[in-house]
Amino acid sequence: MNVTIDLTVNGERHRLEVTPWTTLLELLRETLHLTGTKEGCGLGECGTCVVLVDGSSVNSCLMLALDANGRQITTIEGLASNEELHPLQASFIEKGAVQCGFCTPAMILSAKALLDRNPGASEEEIRRALSGVLCRCGSYTKIIEAVRTVSKEVEDS
Amino acid sequence: METQYVGKRVPRVDALDKVTGQAMYSVDVELPGMLYGATLRSPLAHAKIVEIDTSAALTVPGVRAVVTGKEFPFTFGHMIKDQPFLSIHKVRYVGEPVAAVAAETEAAAQEAVEKIRVEYEELPAVFDPRKAALDGAPIIHEDLGKYDHGNVYELVPGTNISTVMKYSRGDVEVGFSEADEVFEDEFYIHPVAHTPMETHAAVVQYTPSGKMLTVWSSADAPCQRAKDLAKVLSLSFNQVRFISTYSGGGFGGKGAIVAEGIGVALAHFTKGRPVKVIYSRQEELTASQVRLEAYLKLKTGVKKDGTLTAREAEIIWDNGAYSSKGPEVARRGTLTIFGPYRTPHLTLLSRLVYTNKQPSGAYRGFGTTQVTWACEAQIDIIAGKLGIDPVEVRLRNFYADGDPYINEQIMHTAGLRETLEKASQEIGWGQKKPKTTGTKVRGKGIATTIKGTNTPTDSYCFIKVNVDGSVTVLTSSVEIGAGQKTVLAQIAADTIGVPLASIHIPNPDTCSTPFDFGVTSSRTTYHMGNAICLAGQKVRRQILETAGEILKTDPERLTLREGEIIDRDAENQMTLKELMAKKYGGKGGAIQGEGYFTPAGSSLIKAKPGIEWMSSIFWMWATHAAEVEVDTETGVVKVLKIAAAHDVGRAINPIGCEQQIEGSVIMGLSNTLFEEFKMEKGRIMNDTLADYKVATTLDLPEIVPIIVESHHSEGPFGAKGVGEPALAPTAPAIANAIYDAVGIRFKSLPITREKVLAAIRNRKP
Numbered sequence: 035m036n037v038t039i040d041l042t043v044n045g046e047r048h049r050l051e052v053t054p055w056t057t058l059l060e061l062l063r064e065t066l067h068l069t070g071t072k073e074g075c076g077l078g079e080c081g082t083c084v085v086l087v088d089g090s091s092v093n094s095c096l097m098l099a100l101d102a103n104g105r106q107i108t109t110i111e112g113l114a115s116n117e118e119l120h121p122l123q124a125s126f127i128e129k130g131a132v133q134c135g136f137c138t139p140a141m142i143l144s145a146k147a148l149l150d151r152n153p154g155a156s157e158e159e160i161r162r163a164l165s166g167v168l169c170r171c172g173s174y175t176k177i178i179e180a181v182r183t184v185s186k187e188v189e190d191s
Numbered sequence: 192m193e194t195q196y197v198g199k200r201v202p203r204v205d206a207l208d209k210v211t212g213q214a215m216y217s218v219d220v221e222l223p224g225m226l227y228g229a230t231l232r233s234p235l236a237h238a239k240i241v242e243i244d245t246s247a248a249l250t251v252p253g254v255r256a257v258v259t260g261k262e263f264p265f266t267f268g269h270m271i272k273d274q275p276f277l278s279i280h281k282v283r284y285v286g287e288p289v290a291a292v293a294a295e296t297e298a299a300a301q302e303a304v305e306k307i308r309v310e311y312e313e314l315p316a317v318f319d320p321r322k323a324a325l326d327g328a329p330i331i332h333e334d335l336g337k338y339d340h341g342n343v344y345e346l347v348p349g350t351n352i353s354t355v356m357k358y359s360r361g362d363v364e365v366g367f368s369e370a371d372e373v374f375e376d377e378f379y380i381h382p383v384a385h386t387p388m389e390t391h392a393a394v395v396q397y398t399p400s401g402k403m404l405t406v407w408s409s410a411d412a413p414c415q416r417a418k419d420l421a422k423v424l425s426l427s428f429n430q431v432r433f434i435s436t437y438s439g440g441g442f443g444g445k446g447a448i449v450a451e452g453i454g455v456a457l458a459h460f461t462k463g464r465p466v467k468v469i470y471s472r473q474e475e476l477t478a479s480q481v482r483l484e485a486y487l488k489l490k491t492g493v494k495k496d497g498t499l500t501a502r503e504a505e506i507i508w509d510n511g512a513y514s515s516k517g518p519e520v521a522r523r524g525t526l527t528i529f530g531p532y533r534t535p536h537l538t539l540l541s542r543l544v545y546t547n548k549q550p551s552g553a554y555r556g557f558g559t560t561q562v563t564w565a566c567e568a569q570i571d572i573i574a575g576k577l578g579i580d581p582v583e584v585r586l587r588n589f590y591a592d593g594d595p596y597i598n599e600q601i602m603h604t605a606g607l608r609e610t611l612e613k614a615s616q617e618i619g620w621g622q623k624k625p626k627t628t629g630t631k632v633r634g635k636g637i638a639t640t641i642k643g644t645n646t647p648t649d650s651y652c653f654i655k656v657n658v659d660g661s662v663t664v665l666t667s668s669v670e671i672g673a674g675q676k677t678v679l680a681q682i683a684a685d686t687i688g689v690p691l692a693s694i695h696i697p698n699p700d701t702c703s704t705p706f707d708f709g710v711t712s713s714r715t716t717y718h719m720g721n722a723i724c725l726a727g728q729k730v731r732r733q734i735l736e737t738a739g740e741i742l743k744t745d746p747e748r749l750t751l752r753e754g755e756i757i758d759r760d761a762e763n764q765m766t767l768k769e770l771m772a773k774k775y776g777g778k779g780g781a782i783q784g785e786g787y788f789t790p791a792g793s794s795l796i797k798a799k800p801g802i803e804w805m806s807s808i809f810w811m812w813a814t815h816a817a818e819v820e821v822d823t824e825t826g827v828v829k830v831l832k833i834a835a836a837h838d839v840g841r842a843i844n845p846i847g848c849e850q851q852i853e854g855s856v857i858m859g860l861s862n863t864l865f866e867e868f869k870m871e872k873g874r875i876m877n878d879t880l881a882d883y884k885v886a887t888t889l890d891l892p893e894i895v896p897i898i899v900e901s902h903h904s905e906g907p908f909g910a911k912g913v914g915e916p917a918l919a920p921t922a923p924a925i926a927n928a929i930y931d932a933v934g935i936r937f938k939s940l941p942i943t944r945e946k947v948l949a950a951i952r953n954r955k956p
Binding site: 067068069070071072073074075076077079080082109110111113114119123126127128130132133134135136137138139142160161162164165166168169170171172173174175176177178 | 200202203205206207208209210211212213214215216218219221385386387388389390437438439440441442471472671672673674846847849850853854855856857858879880881885886887888889891894
């Protein structure tokens with residue numbers, strides 16, 4: 035009773051057989067070995083499994099892999115292009131927004147989803163957009179600052 | 192000494208791995224032939240196991256091993272060896288592992304677990320440590336007297352009391368008689384979950400032929416855990432190998448055998464195949480470990496001018512069902528209940544009591560958070576009653592350099608006063624309150640803390656300068672998430688004189704990295720930092736001597752900076768890379784040095800004979816000042832701002848210090864206002880992150896981290912530590928601010944909006 039799906043992950047096309055109950059998270063981590071996407075609860079409560087589906091942030095533990103059929107998925111591994119970091123990745127490093135790092139991929143991708151549709155997002159908009167991802171190291175101050183630095187560059191230019 | 196990296200805002204060396212998703216955590220480890228583990232857990236808080244039937248589980252396709260305490264009848268415990276890997280004869284808390292399955296897939300393991308049948312005979316349970324300490328309480332560990340335990344822990348066989356610690360100094364009765372006022376208060380601090388974003392996880396492999404046990408985990412003290420397991424399983428230290436991964440958060444919770452234990456039991460029955468065990472969030476919240484809950488009584492005598500004359504403390508700590516690090520929390524972690532204050536007459540009784548609840552363990556602060564809650568709330572009560580400014584009362588009693596600590600250790604590098612001055616200034620202490628508009632009332636509160644580090648403890652390191660001039664630093668200090676690698680790399684770079692980028696610090700592997708006590712007690716920067724200084728000086732000396740030979744000059748004329756060897760007159764010059772090539776040619780080789788550091792023997796920790804163990808090689812001081820807004824209509828407490836000043840000795844990396852301070856403040860705020868376990872008959876009802884609430888970006892107040900540098904005379908570049916104390920003053924600062932706002936004194940945590948609202952409504956008009 036496997037289902038065939040065809041999806042694009044980080045620009046690479048995959049045709050795969052999955053069981054109907056496989057989640058997108060399981061597909062990414064276990065089948066495609068993209069372990070940068072994390073599982074912190076499996077219930078859509080912690081947000082560490084956020085990936086981009088057609089540009090929108092999604093808790094991949096709550097999405098079935100078969101629903102990703104025909105969609106464009108971006109994970110943290112697909113963000114840097116040709117060794118060049120995405121501005122958000124660079125800003126996270128520079129501003130000290132990374133501690134244990136477990137929530138970092140989800141934070142960066144949630145921020146990317148926001149800035150792609152609202153490049154000059156305000157601090158308040160950033161706070162709201164990132165509120166679905168928990169960071170127990172409590173890097174929130176520096177994470178918000180890192181994202182705001184990128185959105186300010188847009189605002190200023 | 193001029194530094195290139197120490198003291199600078201250096202970006203973290205592990206950040207690139209983490210922003211690109213390349214950092215490997217325990218949950219990411221994948222090995223050939225790996226099986227998946229699942230655990231059957233007790234539904235009862237206290238019960239005898241009559242029978243376990245695993246026959247149905249064994250028939251599930253894909254199942255490779257089903258293990259119970261009958262097949263693997265071992266117990267572990269770093270301080271008291273009281274905890275079975277899998278229940279033996281009885282269960283002592285809801286969630287205790289009773290049986291485990293290893294299977295080809297997670298689904299098969301889970302299916303098999305559900306087919307295991309257990310017959311229990313329920314026993315009376317006890318959940319309140321005060322009741323558990325009484326005569327006639329149900330006995331949780333009948334064999335308490337027989338347990339192997341550290342000889343410093345005073346167990347009371349035949350009771351539920353697993354540790355008793357007494358201390359006294361002077362004569363409190365004299366002290367109370369000298370007082371103008373005597374205050375007696377009772378406080379309560381609740382258990383909270385560590386909630387690392389990465390739950391406990393481990394991959395364990397046992398190779399029967401060589402009796403080699405290999406554990407991939409993010410335990411915060413891999414050498415200690417290897418030592419514990421070797422002892423329990425009658426293996427030698429070199430037969431137990433901990434390979435550290437990156438850690439998705441610890442906060443003390445990864446300072447014990449947790450998921451590792453299930454994996455170890457299973458791996459003995461899988462014929463050499465590795466087993467992966469990942470705790471679900473539910474298991475993490477209900478069956479890992481929590482912060483020790485505590486009931487604290489504090490009696491304090493004070494002169495009219497605010498001078499403390501005597502303090503008497505009595506604490507009952509909840510150990511939960513098994514002793515993780517509870518015994519040491521109840522011993523060492525209790526001592527700072529007297530705060531950072533000179534007090535001539537003191538007495539303390541601390542008891543650690545078993546209950547039928549999830550085990551308690553180390554939690555950022557190691558008891559300091561709990562005792563600071565009581566101490567600092569009471570100091571505020573005292574200030575209020577005497578009509579003295581809370582800042583003033585603290586200043587009047589503060590330790591200063593040269594004052595004796597409770598064991599007569601002479602206090603040093605006391606940047607305490609400066610933390611209080613700076614935090615209170617930042618919060619605008621003493622400024623007029625803004626006029627209340629509507630239902631929202633503002634208030635300010637302040638709290639201080641004193642935190643030591645476990646002393647003496649050891650750290651070793653090994654430095655290799657490789658043929659190409661790159662440097663490898665081998666240590667068993669885990670990157671728990673707090674920036675250990677960065678700080679250690681900065682220290683190494685400046686000590687040796689090489690670029691930071693040329694240094695690599697691999698994750699620990701107890702097979703090859705030398706012993707370290709662990710990433711606990713805010714000790715890594717100081718202890719491993721010092722070990723790296725010692726090793727770094729050795730390799731630097733060898734490099735310069737070699738350079739002297741090659742350049743045919745006196746090594747004393749040479750210096751090494753940023754990987755460049757420079758003559759005093761700048762005539763001769765060569766890079767470290769060139770030097771290594773010249774020395775070893777194409778043959779290969781390395782310049783090596785080892786460093787061993789212990790503070791034992793330092794004159795700084797001299798104290799009264801018999802109680803030297805109370806000394807700390809460095810003292811960390813902090814003050815938090817909070818401003819809150821209480822909505823009297825809804826009970827919602829909004830923390831507007833927290834100024835958090837910490838004496839860190841020297842900030843090796845100011846960004847790292849800020850991360851620790853900011854992170855602690857939001858964790859402390861979350862612990863204080865939101866987090867609370869709801870229990871029914873020992874079962875935790877809120878076992879998801881939807882119901883166990885931790886702070887998000889929306890709860891973030893303005894946090895102003897303030898770094899005070901008192902320069903420790905024996906610290907690496909003057910550094911002390913910062914990771915743990917940053918949590919302690921947050922709760923009392925918030926509670927004191929709430930009192931300032933609405934005149935309601937909370938002595939029990941958490942301070943939820945329901946409690947605030949009820950208290951406001953019950954307030955006498």
